[in-house]
Amino acid sequence: MGADEAILEAPVARRLPDPAPKATVSVSVPAPRPVVALSPTLGEAASLAAAASSLEELREAMAGFTGSSLRDTATNLVFSDGVVGAGTMIIGEAPGAEEDRQGKPFVGASGQLLDRMFATIGLSRSENLYITNILPFRPPGNRTPTDAEVALFMPFLMRHLELARPKRLVLAGAVSAKGLLRTRDGITRLRGKWQQVTMANGQVMDALPMLHPAYLLRNPIAKREAWADLVLLRRAINDG
Numbered sequence: 274m275g276a277d278e279a280i281l282e283a284p285v286a287r288r289l290p291d292p293a294p295k296a297t298v299s300v301s302v303p304a305p306r307p308v309v310a311l312s313p314t315l316g317e318a319a320s321l322a323a324a325a326s327s328l329e330e331l332r333e334a335m336a337g338f339t340g341s342s343l344r345d346t347a348t349n350l351v352f353s354d355g356v357v358g359a360g361t362m363i364i365g366e367a368p369g370a371e372e373d374r375q376g377k378p379f380v381g382a383s384g385q386l387l388d389r390m391f392a393t394i395g396l397s398r399s400e401n402l403y404i405t406n407i408l409p410f411r412p413p414g415n416r417t418p419t420d421a422e423v424a425l426f427m428p429f430l431m432r433h434l435e436l437a438r439p440k441r442l443v444l445a446g447a448v449s450a451k452g453l454l455r456t457r458d459g460i461t462r463l464r465g466k467w468q469q470v471t472m473a474n475g476q477v478m479d480a481l482p483m484l485h486p487a488y489l490l491r492n493p494i495a496k497r498e499a500w501a502d503l504v505l506l507r508r509a510i511n512d513g
């Protein structure tokens with residue numbers, strides 16, 4: 274074994290002693306308090322949405338829904354704008370400061386760009402466009418909506434689609450596209466081709482993801498892609 278020399282008469286144990294076992298402490302943990310009763314749930318959002326039989330009832334149900342703290346910090350519910358019954362419905366992300374003040378979607382700087390973009394293909398909210406957002410309340414500081422917020426308001430949006438009955442959707446920006454297409458793919462991958470949104474009742478609706486106008490304001494070079502998408506949209510409208 275390689276030991277070729279005896280130094281002492283008897284062997285010596287040189288390993289460090291094992292550490293003494295730690296004293297066990299017993300802690301008493303209070304039983305968790307039930308949280309279900311504290312906040313309205315996704316189920317409540319779903320049943321409120323399902324009970325609405327008109328857009329006005331849906332707006333009232335959303336205004337009265339206290340299940341999200343976004344309601345506490347917002348000034349106004351932002352429900353929709355444009356022509357009810359229009360064939361094309363735009364779904365944005367969430368109200369910004371100006372939308373929150375006025376209670377209407379897309380009325381700030383990015384909304385003005387959106388209006389100019391859609392006017393180039395003959396669409397306007399006074400004639401043939403209907404507009405809403407994934408979230409009806411402004412997230413504080415214009416932060417990006419969380420996945421949980423998107424999920425919580427989804428039953429209202431699904432009911433909104435059933436009641437407004439557009440022929441096609443435009444999903445403005447990543448939050449809208451990912452939320453409605455239930456994917457983690459980014460908007461640059463999703464845009465440029467028609468996709469399909471499956472509604473709560475199983476019906477499928479054509480949906481065109483586009484870059485968000487706020488992104489286009491920051492990245493004017495990307496207006497090329499937006500223009501290509503507008504051409505796709507116009508073609509689909511022409512084809513009926």
Ligand code: URA
Pocket residue numbers: 365366367368369372377378379380381383384406445446487
């Ligand atoms: N951005 C959105 O996505 N929606 C609005 O209503 C305004 C800005």
